[in-house]
Amino acid sequence: MSGVQLARVTKDFGQHRVVHGVDLQVGQGEFCVFVGPSGCGKSTLLRMIAGLEETTDGQISIGGDDVTHADPADRGVAMVFQTYALYPHMTVRQNMGFGLKMNGHPRAQIAAKVAEAARILKLDPLLDRKPAALSGGQRQRVAIGRAIVRGPKVFLFDExxxxLDAELRVEMRAEIARLHREIAATMIYVTHDQVEAMTMADKIVVLRAGRIEQVGAPMDLYDDPDNRFVAGFIGSPAMNFVRGQVRGGQVQTGAFGPVAAAPVAAPLPEGRDVEIGLRPNALRLTEGDGFRVDMAENLGGVTYAHVSAPSGEKLIVETDRRLDPAGGGLVGLDFDPASAFFFDATSGQRLR
Known part of the structure; x- marks a missing residue:
């Protein structure tokens, strides 16, 4: 297996640049997830690695070899798409082995590779079925099996x-994570779902508008975001943001009044506009009547209370209390200033 390196990679469609000079190193055996909103360039970047999109500028290397202008078949990658693209008239066994058959591999070798992939993916009982007799999750496992039999240097997954429905998504997340552990392959996975990214990745690449915002391990991005975008994108429910201004060494807010800028090392300039970021689990419901509960999501072991601050700002609070789902009650809110994140209101950059 091999790593992937991108050096100053760009992509233009006509006069419009959609990927802006991306530099990235994906180590051998890593599970790297590209995550970001629709249109951020994550699928385009993946397709450039696969050779399905031509690179406008920069260099792509796989296993130390420059493959920037190599044909897709010569890059040593296998791609799994959102659509399964299985041949409906072929069995699972035939679908998985078809690529090897077309490339002239011996029949015994094809049978051995298909059997090994079926074992890894627990497809043995399904090998003689056709796609119409499979569930969505089973079809996706066949598509993954078709990639495994090729023995690629790098696996590429595009959403x-x-x-799949919600239950199958959870099941397949576990299947793909188990597959990665078992075959120790280099995998690059594209998704817009940050829950998938957090639960599967060794390394997350957060993209916005064709640029990398931050790269790191899932919990590093959660605990130490570089900017407001990453802070708001990583974590579910999303981080809350409250507007404020520095006055007298504290941040004055309409929602909470004065807040000490505890985690910020250097004194903040007087009059600076900032935003305070608060995770839903950092907020505590208290006795009081300063905040109105708009609605409550009682999920059993946890409740998410959607509340309105006196300033009109909307907040989500994680609590173990069960509240009236229709809302309407008044509560107080509190938090430890050490749990807050501070961001420049103009640039969105983290204030440390």
């Missing part, structure tokens, strides 16, 4: 779970 492979988007067509």
């Amino acid at each position: 492979p779970l988007s067509n």
Whole structure:
């Protein structure tokens, strides 16, 4: 297996640049997830690695070899798409081995590779079925098996779970994570779902508008975001943001009044506009009447209370209390200033 390196990679469509000079190193055996909103360039970047999109500028290397202008078949990659693209008239066994058959591999070798992939993916009982007799999750496992039999240097996944229902998505996340552990392959996975990214990745690449915002391990991005975008994108429910201004060494807010800028090392300039970021689990419901509960999501072990601050700002609070789902009650809110994040209101950059 091999790593992937991108150096100053750009992509233009006509006069419009959609990927802006991306530099990235994906180590051998890593599970790297590209995550970001629709249109951020994550699928385009993946397709450039695969050779399905031509690179406008920069260099792409796989296993130390420059493959920037190599044909897709010569890059040593296998791609799994959102759609399964299985041949309906072929059995699972035939679908998985078809690529090897077309490339002239011996029949015994094809049978051995298909059997090994079926074992890894627990497809043995399904090998003689046709796609119409399979569930969505089973079809996606066949598509993954078709990639495994090729023995690629790098696996590329382009939103492979988007067509599955919620229960199957959870099941397939576990299957793909188990597959990665078992075969120790280099995998690059594209998704817009940050829950998938957090639960599967060794390394997350957060993209916005064709640029990398931050790269790191899932919990590093959660605990130490570089900017407001990453802070708001990573974590579910999303981080709350409250507007404020520095006055007298504290941040004055309409929602909470004065807040000490405890985690910020250097004194903040007087009059600076900032935003305070608060995770839902950092907020505590208290006795009081300063905040109105708009609605409550009682999920059993946890409740998410959607509340309005006196300033009109909307907040989500994680609590173990069960509240009236219709809302309407008044509560107080409190938090430890050490749990807050501070961001420049103009640039969105983290204030440390």
